[in-house]
Amino acid sequence: MTLDRRCGAPSFVLRRYRSVQSCAHSPRTRTAVRPCRPITKRIYRKRPKRSRKRKKSVTYYVFLAFYYIGAVIYIYFVVLSPTETERSAVSNNLELLSFLNEYDEKFGNHFDYELSRWFASQIKITSNAEKSQELLGLLDDHDAEMESIAGITSEQLDDFREKQSYAFLSTAVLNNATEDEVGKLVEIYMRTMTFIRARKLQNFTASFLVQPWKTRLSDFEDILISADRRVLDAINSLDMLDNLKSLAKEFWKSYSSAHTPGIKESCLVYRSNSETLDYDEILDRIRVAIMMQVTSCIPPGQKASVVFVKTLKPPLTTMDSHPKFQL
Incomplete structure (x- = not known):
């Protein structure tokens, strides 16, 4: 393990971060008088996108069809048809x-x-x-x-x-x-x-x-x-x-x-x-x-x-x- 000459931090620590702020040095001793400010942002590699999309199964399309049919039935019988309150209002x-x-x-x-x-x-x-x-x-x-x-x-x-x-x-x-x-x-x-x-x-x-x-x-x-x-x-x-x-x-x-x-x-x-x-x-x-x-x-x-x-x-x-x- 080697120490960085500027701020006394191990070199392998500095290589794991994107950038490191330079430390202040004493003009006489040229040694670090305060430690470096910690940096928490890491470098991650992005995974390459897959060029070929996965095919959707038959179950997915069956579920989608039932979903749209249910939505149509709900709109027709619940939203468009008179409610019980409206029917009772007409009767009243x-x-x-x-x-x-x-x-x-x-x-x-x-x-x-x-x-x-x-x-x-x-x-x-x-x-x-x-x-x-x-x-x-x-x-x-x-x-x-x-x-x-x-x-x-x-x-x-x-x-x-x-x-x-x-x-x-x-x-x-x-x-x-x-x-x-x-x-x-x-x-x-x-x-x-x-x-x-x-x-x-x-x-x-x-x-x-x-x-x-x-x-x-x-x-x-x-x-x-x-x-x-x-x-x-x-x-x-x-x-x-x-x-x-x-x-x-x-x-x-x-x-x-x-x-x-x-x-x-x-x-x-x-x-x-x-x-x-x-x-x-x-x-x-x-x-x-x-x-x-x-x-x-x-x-x-x-x-x-x-x-x-x-x-x-x-x-x-x-x-x-x-x-x-x-x-």
């Missing part, structure tokens, strides 16, 4: 629409009952203005209950019900659903539009009691015409069979006529050689009924319990007793 929305329709129907019967009972009383304890305020109060309570059930305002609720029921119907038609499925969704849509229309007519009738001779025909006509136009345009826009469309229109005519607040279906007047309602004549009959206390055209309705809202909480009751859309 359908139940909510049916529930609100049933609730509206019970409230409509109660509204007609309050109106007919006031007409039939021999001695009017409350005046027209007081009865109008009472009916408007019932409508406000009804809206408050609907908002608490759906979780949105009454103005948003009407728009939600119309768009949601039509979306279910149009989706079923596009997906070539069975006639029974389409029929149930047509019924939900028609009933939804009927009760949205009835809610506006109830408010009109309650306000009509105060000054029936000053009520404008255009206000009454706009409610009925706009509802008919929206429903007929929606049905005509769907790619359904002609006989199915005619049945849907017939169902709308009969169901909406039977649920017109303040007037019986038998008292509705149609224009000659037409299926269009004679709005002027209908309004005159309602006006005469109010001013002359004629009860022949006022529907009797049905009294509802004070807590009838709580009895309608989901799960929903069966709807077999209600008119169905038969295909």
